Amino acid sequence: MRGERPEEASGRRERKKRKTREALEKAALKLFREKGYDQTTIREITEEVDVSPRTFFRYFPTKEAVLFGDWAEGLDLIRDLILSRPPGEPPLATLYRAALELADMDRKNEPRLMLVRRLAERSRRIGDFERNVVYPGFEKAVAEALAERMGVCADTDPRPRMLAAVAVAAWTTARRMWMESGGKRSMSELLRQTFGFLVENREAGRARSVSGRGSSGRSGS
Numbered sequence: 612m613r614g615e616r617p618e619e620a621s622g623r624r625e626r627k628k629r630k631t632r633e634a635l636e637k638a639a640l641k642l643f644r645e646k647g648y649d650q651t652t653i654r655e656i657t658e659e660v661d662v663s664p665r666t667f668f669r670y671f672p673t674k675e676a677v678l679f680g681d682w683a684e685g686l687d688l689i690r691d692l693i694l695s696r697p698p699g700e701p702p703l704a705t706l707y708r709a710a711l712e713l714a715d716m717d718r719k720n721e722p723r724l725m726l727v728r729r730l731a732e733r734s735r736r737i738g739d740f741e742r743n744v745v746y747p748g749f750e751k752a753v754a755e756a757l758a759e760r761m762g763v764c765a766d767t768d769p770r771p772r773m774l775a776a777v778a779v780a781a782w783t784t785a786r787r788m789w790m791e792s793g794g795k796r797s798m799s800e801l802l803r804q805t806f807g808f809l810v811e812n813r814e815a816g817r818a819r820s821v822s823g824r825g826s827s828g829r830s831g832s
Contacts, residue, residue: 675740693756707806781805
């Protein structure tokens with residue numbers, strides 16, 4: 612527009628993009644509820660918004676991606692939550708606290724999570740996307756953030772990857788149990804149980820190790 616400053620033009624374009632993305636998500640979720648996931652085509656979604664299928668793919672790589680919304684942006688969030696924890700905090704405690712904060716922030720998305728569960732019961736593609744794209748993405752983000760906290764390289768040190776794997780397993784188990792309860796169970800309590808199990812087993816293993824060293828020392832005296 613004439614007389615518009617570059618930053619104003621850039622801000623206007625970003626607002627327009629955000630509105631288009633939100634409109635596509637809204638249209639997709641509406642059609643998924645009405646027709647079912649597999650029965651809804653990308654063309655039908657774009658016709659609801661009056662844009663082309665090409666425009667759809669500027670915002671979402673696949674139909675599954677529109678169902679999971681801005682999950683990729685959540686990767687930056689989980690990194691920030693992990694890196695913002697106090698220095699010296701044990702890794703599992705860091706991951707537990709980060710998971711609690713993420714669950715609290717995610718409350719506004721609970722209706723969407725329930726919709727995903729209902730649709731996934733009727734479409735294998737949704738579960739495949741979650742297992743093969745979403746969960747590995749979170750696991751990688753967690754491992755990289757942990758490696759940064761620990762001052763190691765996730766490509767050569769196995770600890771960040773191992774901790775990330777068990778943390779994502781604890782988180783997904785809690786979320787699955789929450790969904791199975793219809794959202795009636797407390798997500799925070801479920802996270803406390805799943806992460807608590809990991810911490811308890813770690814502490815038990817440490818106690819056995821210390822006890823074993825003590826017994827070995829006494830037997831040799």
